[in-house]
Amino acid sequence: MKQAEKIWKRRWRTVCGIILLQVFLCPLFATNLQLKDGGILIVNANSDLSPLCNHIISELIHSLPVEYKGMAISPENLNLAQVYDEMQMDTVRMNLFTKYENKIPALVIIMGGNTWMLIHEELERRWKDTPVILFTENNYVGPTSVYYQKMAIPRGEQIPLRSIINGHNVVLVYAPYxxxxxxxxxxxxxxxxxxxxxxxxxxxxxxxxxxxxxxxxxxxxxxxxxxxxxxxxxxxxxxxxxxxxxxxxxxxxxxxxxxxxxxxxxxxxxxxxxxxxxxxxxxxxxxxxxxxxxxxxLVGGYFSLSKDISKAIADVSIKILNGSKASEILTTKVNAxxxxxxxxxxxxxxxxxxxPSNTYFYDKPANFIEQYKYILGAVLLCIVFGIILLLVRIHFLSNIRRIQAKQIYLMSNYNDLFNDMPLVYLRCRLIRGEDDKVNDYLIIDVNPSFEKHFGKKEEALGKRGSVLNSSEVFACLKKYMDVAGRERKTVSFPMHARNGHDYDVLVMNSDTPEVINVFCVDTTELIHTRQSLRTINHKLSMALGIANITPWRWNLVENCIWFDGNRELRSGATSEMKEDSFAMPVSEIVKGIHKDDLKRVKEAFRDLRDGKKQKVNEKLRALTVPYTDYDWLEVWAAVDETDDAGKPLTLIGSALIITDRKKMEEELIAAKEKAEEANRLKSAFIANMSHEIRTPLNAIVGFSSVLDSAKSEKERKEYLHIIEHNNQLLLQLINDIIDLSKIEAGTLEFVNSNVYLDDLMQELERMFRPKAEEKKLVLQFDDLHMECYVNADRNRLMQVMNNLLSNAIKFTSEGSIHFGFSRLNNGMLRFYVADTGCGVPEEYRQKIFGRFVKLNSFVQGIGLGLSICDTIVRYMNGEIGVESNKGKGSVFWFTIPYQEVKGI
The missing domain is CATH 3.40.50.2300 (Response regulator)
Structure with missing residues (x-):
């Protein structure tokens, strides 16, 4: 009966604890908020919208999810009633966007279509990706002049609001008059x-x-x-x-x-x-x-309630904050x-x-139920709570009766269990000294198993432990009995008795004060077996650890493989465990083998089972722990057991992970190939550079030496012209090499500025006209009078055009060269150089922009110019290409993004 009452009290304390946890811990969890940056900005046209704005703020604070509870909500009144022209409006816009320049809102709520019309262009420019909720009473807007002049919008000038917000990240909340x-x-x-x-x-x-x-x-x-x-x-x-x-x-x-x-x-x-x-x-x-x-x-009217408008705006705000795009949310029309x-x-x-029957009333007197609903609710709650307590008590009493009946049944079998259990049991009373420590113990009861291990019951009952046990056993039992009695916990320890047996001793408190229960389990055979297994396992672990090998055994009858020790080879499949081994179905292992190795491995093991091979040694890829990638394995296998007909029953073998070894082999091969390719490119580059540098140098040195011996001024000028020409070739060659080194090092510089393209093209025309006239070519800039300014790196643009024009003059013997630029519909600028030269063969069009590619080996140059142009254009997020037919001239072109700036 006492036991049943304890169980009932313990369950009652558990129920009370759960209720207290719900009452006190829920508010603590509720305060675990994650604040969001950016905030919500509410833009009002005039101050009379402030009450509605306050409604919206209250609804947002109440409705926002936990993770957004700390988000700042800021109202702004533009006072548009005092704005009469664009200059005043510019001041209003500047004040608004300057105030939030360093804290761009996560969401903007605009109150009124007039507010949207007057600020949306600046909003799109400054906060382009910020979602907007537009609340309006009209489904149309008008020109900005009507808002400044405070005039109604004529029917013919009313613009549907949907057509204005189309293409913007805006959602409409509509509450008309x-x-x-x-x-x-x-x-x-x-x-x-x-x-x-x-x-x-x-x-x-x-x-x-x-x-x-x-x-x-x-x-x-x-x-x-x-x-x-x-x-x-x-x-x-x-x-x-x-x-x-x-x-x-x-x-x-x-x-x-x-x-x-x-x-x-x-x-x-x-x-x-x-x-x-x-x-x-x-x-x-x-x-x-x-x-x-x-x-x-004010009596009232037919309109949408402020709380309904606030609820609609709050619902749309939550959708946007949770990741929905504003422009994809359907327009919300507030009920009225x-x-x-x-x-x-x-x-x-x-x-x-x-x-009307559906009228909403302000300040309507409450009826009896509405007036006393909280008191009535409290009374009803108390009644329900009382009924629940009564039902819980009835349930607990029923459980107590069942427990009592069960205890009576268990007690009837207790003596049989006590007498028949194989464990040694002693019931001892503690004897304490003046210092309250256990000095001895008195044996007051034992079970029949005690007599089998330590002697007759009559000789033990009433005897002290100091008399009955050896000094070593007595000291241990006294020590752990003191710990168990003082700390009220169960203590276990191993013990070797006089009879030569080993025991695991369990010391437990009892319900009776100063009485200890002692259980002894004979573990003599278990200890001997453990020692033998430990010795064997230690030797095996050392051998496997040194060799880094995982042994396995394949049961061909059950079609499963048992692995020993090393579990790194386990796949994600369910496996059967046995001590230090685990088994996996062969079908699951086959799933983890790489498809390129599966056929070869299957054939090897088929030959082993058919007797065609005595052993198997294969290298394969398979999934291992942690199952993210394939590892290389070296697998050995041989037949272990056969049936009477000589058919294999089991295979044994080992597996070794050799992924690191394979990676080292692959890295060595790749390094060797890379070194050989680097040597080849280095030799080719040095040979090419030596030839190209030597040619202009020889000309410079040669003509410099004969300059003094020139017989006439005309001959002297000709020598100086040759020297100057080769100086330019040498300078271009060095510049190309420097650019190439910067490209390789990733340090090629780009400094953007505002470039007037007409000036740049005219400068190129003046620069290259003398060279073209030397070859009797017509050089013309196709001026389209576009007045185009662009934000780009002027030097790099000039460098690309220089290369293209130089090549055009170099490979054109007669005719004309046209160059210029135009705008494309996709927002790009297209530059081109068209000549009537020799053209580019079809087989060279794809590789002409590679390094060291030359159409004519007899023409000076190292073949780096177009490669550098290609790199510069790609760095500027553009493309470069050529359109050509052999013998009919070429059109080299490139595009860059058009970043328009206002003319200077």
């Missing part, structure tokens, strides 16, 4: 309404609302007289005075009222004053086009419906019963 529905709602409360007073200010969206209200009245309510009261034309006092004089059949519709002549920081106070004036002095109910969050003074302020309905004498 429901003017017709709102007027229908007013008729529902004022059936005899004959006049509609529309109150608005001078801002753009108010002008747009006036236009749409007028159109709706003309189209749907032609008998309704419409009167506009606009801020700047009328004061609020004049409006109140007029409303006092009107009858009850006059309906008042409010859009907005912001006094533009007063600083924007005071607009919220003025708006509150406007509501107060209308509420205090006006007798008519005031309806509205948008959600004023139940502000006093009739909304009324319940208290304002009663104050103005309107009937709440006349409101």
């Amino acid at each position: 429901y003017i017709k529905e709102t007027i229908d709602l007013m008729y529902g409360q004022i059936p005899d309404m004959s006049e509609l007073v529309f109150i608005s200010d001078r801002r753009w969206f108010s002008a747009q609302c006036r236009q749409e209200v007028a159109e709706a009245v003309v189209k749907y309510f032609p008998d309704l007289r419409l009167r506009f009261f606009t801020e700047g034309q009328k004061s609020m006092e004049e409006i109140v005075s007029y409303l006092k004089r009107t009858d009850k059949n006059t309906g008042v519709l409010y859009a907005a009222w912001e006094v533009l002549d007063i600083p924007s920081s005071n607009t919220s106070l003025l708006s509150a004053r406007t509501y107060k004036l209308l509420n205090q002095y006006g007798m008519q109910p005031v309806f509205t086009l948008g959600d004023m969050n139940g502000k006093t003074g 419906g009739p909304v009324f302020n319940y208290e304002e309905l009663l104050r103005t004498g309107l009937e709440p019963g006349l409101c």
Whole structure:
């Protein structure tokens, strides 16, 4: 019974512990937030959107996933009502983007289509990849001039918003004004309404609302007289005075009222004053086009709730932050419906019963259940909790009864188990000294196994351990009994007894104070066997470790292979384990062998089983631990056992991983081939360079030596011309070698600047015209008058064009050479040099841009010019090529990206 009560208490403590963990640890985990950089920026057109902006911020803070909870959310008011021209707007844009220059937002929420039209170009330029959520009440926009002039957009100038945002990373959240529905709602409360007073200010969206209200009245309510009261034309006092004089059949519709002549920081106070004036002095109910969050003074209207708009924007924001692209998210249209302020309905004498069934009410009194829902919920929770506790108690009591019945059954068999168990058992009472340490112990009970190992029961009961046991055994038992009793834990240790046997002794506490249970297991045979196996395994491990070999045994009957010791050869397949061995099916091993080696290995082992071979030695590739790549193995195999007919039953062998050895062999072969190729290229390069350098040097030295002996000034000038020509050849050769060395070292420099291509081409024309005229060639720059500026490395462009023009003059004996550039539709610039020279044979067109390639071995040059051009163009992210027919001239061309800059 006591045991059952302990079990019940332990289970009850476990349940309480789980409840406490849920209560206290969940908040701790909830604070483990991962903050995100960048933040969310909300851009408002005017201050009257601030309440909606605050709704959006609250909804985002509430709805963002845990990993985004620390993300900064920043609202910005552009105060567009005070902006009247592009110069003022430039200042607004500069202030906005300068403020966030060093902390580009992860998401931008733009409130209003006018805001988008006035900042989207700068936003695209500065924050091109930033996703945008555009909230708007209209599905169209207009030219920027209407926003500056605070005018309505004429129907003919309205541009569909979808066509504007197409191609941008923008998603649209749309909550339109429901003017017709709102007027229908007013008729529902004022059936005899004959006049509609529309109150608005001078801002753009108010002008747009006036236009749409007028159109709706003309189209749907032609008998309704419409009167506009606009801020700047009328004061609020004049409006109140007029409303006092009107009858009850006059309906008042409010859009907005912001006094533009007063600083924007005071607009919220003025708006509150406007509501107060209308509420205090006006007798008519005031309806509205948008959600004023139940502000006093406004009855209601047909519109989207601020909380629904905030929820829609928050949902789209979460999709974008989770990786969705804004432009791929469908447009969200926020639901709308009739909304009324319940208290304002009663104050103005309107009937709440006349409101549509789907009306949303602000400030509606709660019914009994709504008023006391928390108290009722708490009571219900207590009742449920009490029922759960009662059910848990019933369950625990049932378990206790089952446990008690089970204990009775177990106790009936305890004596049989105690008497028949092969373990030696002693029950001892501790004897402590004055220092509270165990000085001795008294044997109070033993089992029959004790008599088989240590003597008769009568001779042991009531005897002290110091008398009955040897001094060594007594000291051990006393020591570990003291540890077990003091630390309340189970202690085990080995013991060698007087009878020559070895025992594993287990010392345990009992439920009775100062009483210890001692169990002894005879391990004499086990220890002898372990010692023998340890000796054998040690010898085998040493042999295998020195040879780095994994033995295996193939059971041909079961078709599985047993591996010993080294487990590096295991594959990912499930294997059967036996002590220090494991088995794998042959089918799984075959899957791990490389397909190029599989056929050869299968044939080798087939020959071994068929008796065609006495042994097998194969090198193969197979998957080994950790199964990411193939390793090279050297496998040996031979027949171990055969049946009576001589058919093999088992094969034995070994496997050695030789991957490192194979890699070394492959690296040595590759190194040898690389060294031989390097020597060949080096010899060819030195021979070619020696010849090309010697030719101009010989000319320079030779003609320099005869310069003084020139007989006439004409002959002297001719010698100087030859020397100058060879100087240029030698300088070009050295420059090519330097460029080649920079290319090999990866240090070729590129310095971009703004280049006016017409000037560059005209400079090339002036530079090469004398050389062309020497050969009686026509050299012409095809000027297309494109006025093209490009951001590129001028020197490298000049270098490529120099090479192409030099080659054109060199290989053209008569005719003309044209060169120039043009823009391509794919955003690239194409440069070309066209000549009427010898042309390029078809077999040379693919390799002409390689190193040391020459079309004519009798023409001076080492064949590096076009190779260097190819490298420069590729570094500039372009392409180079040639179009040619032999004997009909060539067109060498190259392209580079067109990075346009404004003319200087």
